[in-house]
Structure formats: structure tokens, C-alpha cells
Amino acid sequence: xxxxxxxxxxxxxxxxxxxxxxxxxxxxxxxxxxxxxxxxxxxxxxxxxxxxxxxxxxxxxxxxxxxxxxxxxxxxxxxxxxxxxxxxxxxxxxxxxxxxxxxxxxxxxxxxxxxxxxxxxxxxxxxxxxxxxxxxxxxxxxxxxxxxxxxxxxxxxxxxxxxxxxxxxxxxxxxxxxxxxxxxxxxxxxxxxxxxxxxxxxxxxxxxxxxxxxxxxxxxxxxxxxxxxxxxxxxxxxxxxxxxx
Numbered sequence: 001x002x003x004x005x006x007x008x009x010x011x012x013x014x015x016x017x018x019x020x021x022x023x024x025x026x027x028x029x030x031x032x033x034x035x036x037x038x039x040x041x042x043x044x045x046x047x048x049x050x051x052x053x054x055x056x057x058x059x060x061x062x063x064x065x066x067x068x069x070x071x072x073x074x075x076x077x078x079x080x081x082x083x084x085x086x087x088x089x090x091x092x093x094x095x096x097x098x099x100x101x102x103x104x105x106x107x108x109x110x111x112x113x114x115x116x117x118x119x120x121x122x123x124x125x126x127x128x129x130x131x132x133x134x135x136x137x138x139x140x141x142x143x144x145x146x147x148x149x150x151x152x153x154x155x156x157x158x159x160x161x162x163x164x165x166x167x168x169x170x171x172x173x174x175x176x177x178x179x180x181x182x183x184x185x186x187x188x189x190x191x192x193x194x195x196x197x198x199x200x201x202x203x204x205x206x207x208x209x210x211x212x213x214x215x216x217x218x219x220x221x222x223x224x225x226x227x228x229x230x231x232x233x234x235x236x237x238x239x240x241x242x243x244x245x
Contacts, residue, residue: 002225004029007077009069009121011060011113012087014041016187017136017220020213021084024221026052030082033073035060037087060087061108066117070124082132082224083121085114088155090189092148103151110155114162118177122170131175132224133166135159139183139239147197156181160235167233176232178223183239186210206241 008025012018014036022032022045032053036042039057046055054076058069073080088110093102118133125131140146141156160179167177184190184201190210202208219238222228237243 001029002221002227003082006030006081006224007033007073007079008082008084008224009033009035009073009080009117010084010086011035011058011117014038014045016189017182017185017213017216018084018086019045020217021086021220022053023049024214024217025082025224026050028221028225031077033069033077033080035069035087060113060117061105063112063116066113067120069117070120074124079128080121080124081128081130083118083134084220084224085117085133085135085159087113088136088152090149090152093151094148095150098151106151106155110152111158111162114159118162118166122166122173122175122177125175126170126173129174131170131173132228133170133175133177134220134223135163135177135179136220137163137179137181137235139181139237139243142181142237142243142245163235164233171232176223176228178228178231178233179235180216180219180223181235181237181239182211182216183237183242184210185213185216187213204242205239209240211238211240 008030010018010022013022013034025032034042034046034055035058042055046053059065137159138156140153163179
């Protein structure tokens with residue numbers, strides 16, 4: 001029970017890495033707020049997990065909404081100990097076809113949400129002098145972009161810098177802030193790709209497969225636990241060997 005009796009917020013938790021993380025958190029003894037803009041799917045995941053999970057609807061791109069979310073989670077569970085910033089989108093759009101509205105949407109969901117939700121959660125954690133924030137970046141943020149995902153890659157690179165800033169700022173309160181940079185994972189974000197494109201991604205990884213979402217969730221659980229007590233401002237690359245730093 002690595003995180004027994006901790007309260008966890010997981011965004012984008014209705015499917016994929018977020019849902020897998022929520023399940024692993026409960027298996028390790030936590031109470032989990034399943035947060036997603038799609039309340040029906042969030043509720044379905046919460047129902048599947050059981051009484052230790054509770055669904056919350058939230059548009060994380062809105063700073064006022066994430067501040068309300070933290071207050072609601074504190075009211076429901078009595079506090080917040082761990083935040084997993086997982087919500088994100090990755091529309092495949094070329095540089096030539098990118099629009100200002102889509103650019104802003106990517107920034108708001110993928111990057112702005114991380115800043116404002118992390119700040120709100122960390123302020124709630126300060127009282128207890130203990131906290132964990134885990135931000136989901138991407139291999140795309142490491143290499144400067146992936147196919148038709150230039151702005152997505154920029155948001156994920158921004159998360160890496162933001163992780164370090166938050167880690168320094170909240171270290172005096174024993175709030176540890178780290179990031180995970182997954183490679184290709186078997187989620188809807190990848191499986192919507194054309195077959196030849198997807199196969200090219202798989203062939204590029206030395207392990208020659210997509211990751212299961214639970215393999216990323218296991219790393220997130222580790223960073224959320226006392227086993228990572230001497231880590232902050234770090235990024236763990238979980239990519240099947242696609243990028244070796």
C-alpha cells in the first residue's frame with residue numbers, strides 16, 4: 001500500500017492513462033477524484049473502481065473551474081495530497097493548417113491547466129507539509145515535436161520547465177513535483193492514427209510495441225509515494241527506449 005489514506009486528483013481520468021492511474025492509486029490504498037470534462041465516462045470509471053473513487057466534472061482549461069475543483073475535493077475528502085495532471089489533447093494538424101483558435105485550445109488544456117491546477121492543489125497541500133504533483137509530459141516534449149503535433153510538443157516541453165519551477169517553489173513545504181514523459185501508449189490518442197503511421201511509431205521503439213496505460217500508471221504511483229522522497233524537479237522517460245537521454 002504505497003499511498004494508503006492519501007487523497008488523489010487525477011485529471012483526464014475517464015480513459016487511458018488517467019483511468020489506469022486512478023485504478024492503480026486505489027489499489028495502493030488511496031481515495032481518488034476522477035476528473036474529466038466528460039462526466040458520464042468519469043462516473044462510469046468511478047463506479048467500476050468502487051467507493052474509494054468519486055467523479056468530478058471539470059473543464060481544466062478554465063482557471064476558475066480548477067480552483068473550484070480543489071475546493072470541492074477538499075470538501076469531499078477532507079484534503080488533497082496528490083495531483084496527477086494528465087488531461088491533454090493531441091489533434092494531428094500540420095503547421096500550415098494550424099489555426100489560432102486550435103492553438104489557444106491546446107495551450108489552455110495542455111499547459112495553462114497544469115499551472116493553475118498545480119497552484120491551487122499545492123496551496124491546499126501546504127497546510128500539511130506534504131504533497132506530490134506528477135505532470136504528464138511526452139516524448140514529443142523532449143524531441144521538439146512529433147508528426148503533425150508541433151504545438152502539442154511545445155505544450156509538453158513547457159510542462160517540463162514548469163515542473164522544475166514548481167519543484168523549487170514548493171520544496172520548503174515538502175511538496176515534490178515531478179514529470180513523466182511517456183512514449184507511444186495504447187490509448188485513443190495513438191490508435192486513431194493510420195495503420196502505417198502507427199506501425200512506424202512501433203518500429204521506432206526498441207521494445208517494438210505500444211505501452212499499456214498501466215505501465216505509465218505504475219511510474220506515476222511511484223512518484224506519488226514515499227519511495228520517491230528524494231526526487232523533485234525530475235522527469236522520468238517511460239518510452240520503450242524510443243529516446244535515450
